[in-house]
Amino acid sequence: MIDEPVQRLDEGALRALVPRVLAGLVRRGEDFDAAEDALQEALLEALRVWPEHPPRDPRAWLTTVATRRLVDARRSEAARQRREETSSAEPPPPAATEEGDDTLFLLFCCCHPDLAPASQVALTLRAVGGLTTREIADAFYVPEATMAQRISRAKRTLRGRRLDQPGDLAVVLRVLYLVYTAGHAGRVDLAREAIRLARQLTLATEEPEARGLLALMLLNHARLPARLDSEGRIVTLDQQDRGRWDTREIAEGVRVLQSALAMRTEERRPGRYQVEAAIAALHDDAASAEETDWPQILAWYDDLVALTDDPVRQDPAAVLGRAVAVGHVLGAPAGLRETDRLRDVIGERHRWHAVRGHLHELDGELPAAASAYAEAARRATNVAERDYLVRQAARTRAARA
Amino acid sequence: MPKYLLLKHYRGGPEPHHPFPPMDQWAPEDVEAHMAFQRHVSELLEENGEYVDARALTPARTWVRYGGPEAAPVTTDGPHPETSDLIAGWYMIDVESHERALEVAAYVSSEPGPAGEPLYEWIDVREVMSAAPSED
Numbered sequence: 001m002i003d004e005p006v007q008r009l010d011e012g013a014l015r016a017l018v019p020r021v022l023a024g025l026v027r028r029g030e031d032f033d034a035a036e037d038a039l040q041e042a043l044l045e046a047l048r049v050w051p052e053h054p055p056r057d058p059r060a061w062l063t064t065v066a067t068r069r070l071v072d073a074r075r076s077e078a079a080r081q082r083r084e085e086t087s088s089a090e091p092p093p094p095a096a097t098e099e100g101d102d103t104l105f106l107l108f109c110c111c112h113p114d115l116a117p118a119s120q121v122a123l124t125l126r127a128v129g130g131l132t133t134r135e136i137a138d139a140f141y142v143p144e145a146t147m148a149q150r151i152s153r154a155k156r157t158l159r160g161r162r163l164d165q166p167g168d169l170a171v172v173l174r175v176l177y178l179v180y181t182a183g184h185a186g187r188v189d190l191a192r193e194a195i196r197l198a199r200q201l202t203l204a205t206e207e208p209e210a211r212g213l214l215a216l217m218l219l220n221h222a223r224l225p226a227r228l229d230s231e232g233r234i235v236t237l238d239q240q241d242r243g244r245w246d247t248r249e250i251a252e253g254v255r256v257l258q259s260a261l262a263m264r265t266e267e268r269r270p271g272r273y274q275v276e277a278a279i280a281a282l283h284d285d286a287a288s289a290e291e292t293d294w295p296q297i298l299a300w301y302d303d304l305v306a307l308t309d310d311p312v313r314q315d316p317a318a319v320l321g322r323a324v325a326v327g328h329v330l331g332a333p334a335g336l337r338e339t340d341r342l343r344d345v346i347g348e349r350h351r352w353h354a355v356r357g358h359l360h361e362l363d364g365e366l367p368a369a370a371s372a373y374a375e376a377a378r379r380a381t382n383v384a385e386r387d388y389l390v391r392q393a394a395r396t397r398a399a400r401a
Numbered sequence: 402m403p404k405y406l407l408l409k410h411y412r413g414g415p416e417p418h419h420p421f422p423p424m425d426q427w428a429p430e431d432v433e434a435h436m437a438f439q440r441h442v443s444e445l446l447e448e449n450g451e452y453v454d455a456r457a458l459t460p461a462r463t464w465v466r467y468g469g470p471e472a473a474p475v476t477t478d479g480p481h482p483e484t485s486d487l488i489a490g491w492y493m494i495d496v497e498s499h500e501r502a503l504e505v506a507a508y509v510s511s512e513p514g515p516a517g518e519p520l521y522e523w524i525d526v527r528e529v530m531s532a533a534p535s536e537d
Contacts, residue, residue, distance in 0.1 A: 231437070374425040383457050387436055393425035394432045 009051045014058065018043060018130030021062045023102035030070060032109060032163055033155040036127050038069035044132060103128060103197070104204035108167030111175045112158055119154035120175045121182070125190075126151055128197060129179075135188045169205065173213050173273060176201070180217050191221055202256070211260035212274030218253030219280035222246040234388040238289040250284045257281055272318075275304045279321075294328040301325050316346045320355055332363035350379035354389060361396060370397035404453060405502040406491045407509055408525035411460055413486025418521035427515050434513045442509055446494060451505070457490035493529065502526055 018039060025035040042065040046058075055061035110123040125131045125139075137147035180194035198214040226240035235241075257277045264270050270278070279300045286292040301322035305311040311319050319342055327335025336359050339352060346352045357372035373393035380386035424432055446452035464479045479485055492509065496502050506524040514520040 231440070370425070374423070377425055378460055381459055386457070390424050391429065391432055394427055394429045397426060398429055 009047070009054075011047075014043070014046060014050070015130030017059050017062055019106050019128045020102050021059060021066065022127055023105055024063060025066060025070075026105075026109075026163070031159075033159055034070055034073060035066065036155060038066040038073065040126065040133065041069050042066040043130065047132070101204060103200040107172045107175075107197075107201065108165075109158065109163045111167060111172045112161065112163075113168065113171060114157055114161065115154050117175065117178060119150055119157075120171070121178050122147060122151050123154045124175055124197070125179065125193065129193050131188060131193070139182060139188050139190050169207055169210065172201070173209060176213060177217075177273075180220075191217070191224070195221060206263075208260035208263045208268075209271040209273050211256050212271060212277050215253045215257035215260065215277035216273050216280055218249045218256065219277055219284050222249035222253065222284060232384070233391075234384050236388075237283060242287065245284065250281075253277065253284070254281055270303070272304060272307055275300055275307070279304075292328070294325055298322065298325040298329050312341055312345055316342050317351075320346070320351065324355055324358065327359045327362055332359045332365075335359045335362075348379065350376045350381065350385065350389065352376075353379065357389075357392060357396070366396045366399050370394075402495050402497055403499070403502075403531065404493060404495050404529040405499075406493050406525075406527045406529060407502070407506045408491045408527065409489040409509075409522065410525060411487040411489045412484060414523045414525060417523070421514050421520060431513065431515050431517060434517060438512045442492070442512075446492065446505070451494045451496050451501075452492075453495050454493040455491065458488055460487065460489075462487060488525075499526075499528070502528075 021042075022035060022039050025039065026032050039062065042062050045065060046062060050058075106128045107124065110127050111120045115123065122136055122140075125136045126133065131139075133148045133151065134144045136151075137144040140147065176194050176198050179190050179197070182190045195214070195217050198210070198217055201210045202214055222245050223237070223240060225246060226242065226244040227235060229235055257274065260274050261270060261278070264274075279297050282293050282297050282300070301318065304318045305315065305322055307318075308314040320339065323335045323338035323342075325335075326338050336356060339356055339359070342352060353372050353376035357369045357376060360366075360369035360372055370393050373389050373396060377386050377389035377393055380389055424435065427435075443452065443455055462479070464477045466475050468475045492505075494502065494505055496505065503526060506526050510522050510524050511519045512522065
């Protein structure tokens with residue numbers, strides 16, 4: 001190790017420190033906006049300097065450098081001091097707070113309801129995920145300056161807001177889910193990042209829905225290795241090579257889900273993430289597509305749509321997913337009737353047509369399937385999905401000949 | 402070096418070399434060959450150091466204009482919504498010359514279609530205005 005001129009930097013460990021240091025600064029009374037900016041600069045410097053000069057105490061290093069930046073910024077700004085400057089040379093000792101508390105506190109800050117979802121996501125990834133602005137910009141395919149501005153504006157919105165009240169956990173869960181579904185692009189695997197943050201969240205709160213979300217992510221992520229073939233083409237669940245699924249992730253997902261469901265009572269029914277995780281677990285449990293326990297899946301979908309008063313309008317995705325289960329349990333015509341209920345709400349979306357194509361094909365109605373897949377392809381908003389749908393349309397059209 | 406957009410159109414443009422049905426009506430193996438060729442073009446451009454961007458557009462379009470003071474924006478499908486020119490997507494390339502841009506566009510146009518025959522698709526080549534000061 002001593003022979004190497006540049007040491008390998010443990011970026012994961014560095015990123016994990018960011019929320020802890022930030023929480024420490026904010027709890028000490030520093031302004032969230034200024035502290036987060038100062039810490040981002042300290043992070044960039046750490047990425048430059050640490051490979052060759054690793055610090056003895058990484059957390060103290062970040063705190064000291066960020067504090068120095070804050071002091072410099074206050075001096076040059078010549079603005080009214082928000083608080084007395086500390087005269088001690090040493091950074092204050094870390095507050096006796098759990099790592100989970102820091103995460104939860106910052107998540108509530110970043111997922112403030114006054115922020116738009118895109119801003120909540122960006123701020124969470126920076127302040128809690130410890131990603132650089134550039135990494136976040138990469139992940140969302142926007143220029144770095146655009147992402148920097150989005151984060152800056154988000155923090156300006158938060159200025160003056162009280163950040164010490166607990167927020168709405170449901171918003172935090174939704175933001176983490178958005179991070180997960182953004183997938184992976186560039187150098188950052190957002191799916192893994194979401195799982196990491198969701199894990200931290202389960203340390204900070206007993207709420208079963210937090211575990212439900214983590215379980216859902218794990219059970220979904222486990223199938224990722226089978227999702228694309230060697231040419232990068234989408235392979236849907238019913239066609240996937242299940243030998244490629246990550247059995248460790250499935251096992252962990254099932255464990256986490258069970259610990260959440262163990263907490264349910266008559267008054268406290270499982271929330272949406274637990275229900276979706278239960279459905280994912282049933283899929284992951286089937287050794288082959290044919291062995292899928294569709295009646296159990298349908299029962300869980302019944303629970304899912306029961307979570308809202310008007311599921312057709314409030315949760316059309318759940319109604320559509322249930323229609324697939326109905327098709328497998330009660331026959332394709334029944335499933336198609338379920339999709340008819342959604343025509344006015346999502347009839348112009350590609351997924352509605354794609355599900356109908358799948359149900360027609362289930363019933364052996366290949367011309368109708370081909371037509372539905374073609375309609376779906378025309379409405380796709382993602383290249384890989386469009387290509388997949390064109391292939392299905394061509395395949396079912398040719399098969400009938 | 403100048404940048405060019407090589408634009409594909411869903412419809413519009415010069416009279417097609419020969420009519421061909423929408424891709425969802427091709428034989429599956431012809432669909433695969435076409436998509437493989439698209440991947441190959443991107444890889445080739447990347448290898449050559451000419452690749453800048455490649456995008457596809459959804460076929461839905463809305464024309465919008467300012468509605469006036471205090472008025473909502475005005476939207477329309479536009480004239481002849483079934484036959485009017487509609488961009489499907491593009492390659493953006495950074496190349497030595499206009500000639501090279503045409504060469505790449507012609508290659509894209511040779512993409513295989515039904516029965517593996519080249520599509521001879523008309524590709525729309527446009528120069529992107531440069532950020533740098535012009536040399537002449």
